[in-house]
Amino acid sequence: MLDPLFGPPAAAAARTLRTGGRLVNLGSSAAETCPIDSSTLRSRSLRLPGYTNNExxxxxxxxxxxxxxxxxxxxxxxxxxxxxxxxxxxxxxxxxxxxxxxxxxxxxx
Known part of the structure; x- marks a missing residue:
């Protein structure tokens, strides 16, 4: 669900990660999309792997x-x-x- 103040949960979580942090996407129950701005990724060298049971x-x-x-x-x-x-x-x-x-x-x- 989209939080009007912080945006999609995964995007809000990414903004709180420390340098080199990792956010693993396990599903889409919170939102189908997750707009994360480029500066958040680059400034902290974040990692955003996904996971699927299909593998x-x-x-x-x-x-x-x-x-x-x-x-x-x-x-x-x-x-x-x-x-x-x-x-x-x-x-x-x-x-x-x-x-x-x-x-x-x-x-x-």
Missing amino acids: LSPEQRAAAITLIAEQVVLGRLAVTHEIVPFGDAESAWLRQADGTAAGRIVLTF
Whole structure:
């Protein structure tokens, strides 16, 4: 979600990094774009790597999902979510897009 004072979260975070700092982009839940001015990058020699699960092998992806599921079962990991009937998918998507949804949305059939 865009903060009117600081801009997109990733751009605001980049402005707070120390010299040589690294900002890793793990997703787009906060915003689809991240305008970062050139002077912020150059003045602090920042590094901005991205990450995607798409580069994992099927075995690595299965191991990661298994680990996450185990942590959920043990109560060590929880995800804020709301369960929405499939018939309400359009309104749920609009709330997700404008940042007013309560966490992740799980559609049920």
